[in-house]
Amino acid sequence: MIATVPVVQTRDLVKRYETGGETVVALDHIDFSVAAGEFVSIVGPSGSGKTTLLNMLGLLDGPTEGEIRLEGEDVTDLSSRERTAARKRTIGFVFQHFFLLPTLTAVENVEVPRLFDDDPETTARAERLLERVGLGDRLRHKPSELSGGQKQRVAIARSLINEPRLLLADEPTGNLDRETGKQILEEFARIKREDDVAIVAVTHDPLVNEYTDRTVELVDGVTS
Amino acid sequence: MFEWFDRRFPTQLVARRNLSRTKVRSALACLGIVIGVIAIASLGMFGAALRTQATQNLGEIGNQVVISPDRSEGVESLTGRDVRTIERAADGQTVLPVKSNVSTITVGRQQSRVQLYGMERPAQTYAARVGTIPDPLRSGALVGSSLAEDLDIGVGSTIEVDGNTYRVRAVLEEGDAFNPVSPDSAVILPERAIPESGYDNVIVVAETGEAANATAQAVRDSLNDREPRVTVFELSSITDQISQFFTVLNQFLIGIGSISLLVAGVSILNVMLMSTVERREEIGVMRAVGYQKRQILKIMLAEAILLGVVGGIAGALISLGAGMIIHQVLLDNALLAFRPEVLVYLPVALGFGVATSAISGLYPAWKAANERPVEALRN
Numbered sequence: 001m002i003a004t005v006p007v008v009q010t011r012d013l014v015k016r017y018e019t020g021g022e023t024v025v026a027l028d029h030i031d032f033s034v035a036a037g038e039f040v041s042i043v044g045p046s047g048s049g050k051t052t053l054l055n056m057l058g059l060l061d062g063p064t065e066g067e068i069r070l071e072g073e074d075v076t077d078l079s080s081r082e083r084t085a086a087r088k089r090t091i092g093f094v095f096q097h098f099f100l101l102p103t104l105t106a107v108e109n110v111e112v113p114r115l116f117d118d119d120p121e122t123t124a125r126a127e128r129l130l131e132r133v134g135l136g137d138r139l140r141h142k143p144s145e146l147s148g149g150q151k152q153r154v155a156i157a158r159s160l161i162n163e164p165r166l167l168l169a170d171e172p173t174g175n176l177d178r179e180t181g182k183q184i185l186e187e188f189a190r191i192k193r194e195d196d197v198a199i200v201a202v203t204h205d206p207l208v209n210e211y212t213d214r215t216v217e218l219v220d221g222v223t224s
Numbered sequence: 225m226f227e228w229f230d231r232r233f234p235t236q237l238v239a240r241r242n243l244s245r246t247k248v249r250s251a252l253a254c255l256g257i258v259i260g261v262i263a264i265a266s267l268g269m270f271g272a273a274l275r276t277q278a279t280q281n282l283g284e285i286g287n288q289v290v291i292s293p294d295r296s297e298g299v300e301s302l303t304g305r306d307v308r309t310i311e312r313a314a315d316g317q318t319v320l321p322v323k324s325n326v327s328t329i330t331v332g333r334q335q336s337r338v339q340l341y342g343m344e345r346p347a348q349t350y351a352a353r354v355g356t357i358p359d360p361l362r363s364g365a366l367v368g369s370s371l372a373e374d375l376d377i378g379v380g381s382t383i384e385v386d387g388n389t390y391r392v393r394a395v396l397e398e399g400d401a402f403n404p405v406s407p408d409s410a411v412i413l414p415e416r417a418i419p420e421s422g423y424d425n426v427i428v429v430a431e432t433g434e435a436a437n438a439t440a441q442a443v444r445d446s447l448n449d450r451e452p453r454v455t456v457f458e459l460s461s462i463t464d465q466i467s468q469f470f471t472v473l474n475q476f477l478i479g480i481g482s483i484s485l486l487v488a489g490v491s492i493l494n495v496m497l498m499s500t501v502e503r504r505e506e507i508g509v510m511r512a513v514g515y516q517k518r519q520i521l522k523i524m525l526a527e528a529i530l531l532g533v534v535g536g537i538a539g540a541l542i543s544l545g546a547g548m549i550i551h552q553v554l555l556d557n558a559l560l561a562f563r564p565e566v567l568v569y570l571p572v573a574l575g576f577g578v579a580t581s582a583i584s585g586l587y588p589a590w591k592a593a594n595e596r597p598v599e600a601l602r603n
Binding site for chain 1: 242
């Protein structure tokens with residue numbers, strides 16, 4: 001096996017917040033990495049810093065100290081514009097509350113990240129992705145006409161439209177019943193296998209850990 | 225039907241869908257712009273109609289200059305030399321010296337004291353309603369319209385003035401209200417019929433208003449050089465004043481109209497701010513999946529502008545109807561609303577409407593674009 005560069009890697013990552021004159025250490029020297037084709041879950045009590053870590057990995061927020069590398073490239077000090085571009089190029093997001101645009105159809109929602117790219121192939125690709133997550137018969141439905149599981153599948157298809165190397169999921173099963181949650185996790189497992197994508201999921205749900213390759217536990221900003 | 229358009233301009237697709245999400249609210253914000261645009265456009269068109277009405281009443285007198293002796297300086301009449309000086313100053317424009325007198329005329333058995341003008345070439349400045357004006361006028365008389373009516377004079381009638389009889393050659397058109405040499409109640413005779421030696425007025429008929437202006441200035445320069453000798457009356461100065469008045473009136477009316485547009489702008493600002501708050505998470509997601517701030521700004525701004533364009537076009541169409549009604553009422557001709565100087569208020573008002581919307585959308589759009597996605601997505 002060839003030694004590959006991790007898709008995302010942090011070194012000595014520290015995040016401190018100032019709240020009301022007090023300094024809160026959300027992340028305390030975190031070393032974390034995920035390889036392509038690996039499904040990692042981050043678990044821990046609320047306030048443990050797991051969402052903060054996910055935001056760092058997703059380049060939505062910058063660290064106070066330390067370093068983040070995305071596919072080997074140092075992205076710690078990128079400008080807001082460069083980070084946005086890097087997100088678009090490399091990272092897909094799936095959220096607990098799905099966050100679909102209620103005015104757009106399933107296909108249009110999947111197209112959203114590429115709406116401004118003027119690429120005639122986008123629609124066909126969006127339709128293929130929806131077929132792949134089992135929504136081939138719901139292409140023109142609005143989110144209000146879909147069930148929770150179906151919405152999350154649309155969100156997964158959306159996260160894949162830019163062919164990301166890293167998929168970040170924040171409580172992806174949090175709003176779903178157990179059976180639907182299983183189906184979604186199977187979807188993740190399949191994507192990991194077929195697309196060789198690195199997946200990081202932040203979760204409370206012990207069910208998630210049945211599908212992951214590795215579980216990282218965060219307590220008070222420290223991995224254990 | 226929008227599919228091609230949506231593909232080309234995804235911003236407006238998202239904007240349109242977002243506006244349709246809160247239909248009533250969007251429609252009300254739009255209505256504000258409609259009212260504002262109608263206010264500006266129809267008040268502007270109203271001003272233009274008033275101006276037209278006023279200038280119609282004044283007639284086309286802007287190209288005449290009337291020179292009179294300055295009686296306050298003791299000058300009672302203009303001499304032949306004055307006339308020659310004026311002719312030189314007028315530089316090729318038509319110069320008509322006028323003698324005047326008041327005398328009794330006899331028509332049949334009726335007698336009346338009337339204003340007499342003696343002119344060599346009245347055809348240069350007056351038009352005949354009935355009959356023709358000989359150019360030059362060597363014999364016969366011309367009668368003003370109201371005098372002709374009062375004394376029942378027609379072409380071919382004979383009138384007697386100071387013991388001489390004249391055949392009426394023409395009845396004149398009504399003159400301009402402001403003209404100091406107004407023919408309406410006067411009789412115009414050949415110059416030699418008036419015994420006085422000097423002239424009471426000299427009319428200069430210029431090609432254009434500007435030429436009239438230049439002539440007036442040149443006459444002042446040459447005749448009033450050493451001491452004031454003549455008063456120079458430019459009819460164009462009156463039309464200028466009237467025109468200035470209507471320009472100010474129009475600006476005032478449009479100013480009033482703008483207030484309603486300002487109110488519309490505030491309502492768009494409000495609607496857009498509500499929308500950014502409600503859609504905070506969506507905007508956060510868009511930022512997360514790789515939308516640059518600039519693109520969010522574009523989408524939000526497109527929503528505001530779309531409200532302005534839709535409202536503005538509706539307002540402009542309604543204003544066109546209003547303009548036709550205004551022109552029908554004031555000028556008895558609805559089609560006069562289609563003159564370019566009237567129609568120009570439609571794009572102006574539309575432009576104001578769209579600009580107001582864009583400016584009102586700017587702050588909410590900026591706010592939405594600069595929201596940190598981490599904050600927006602916090603559960």
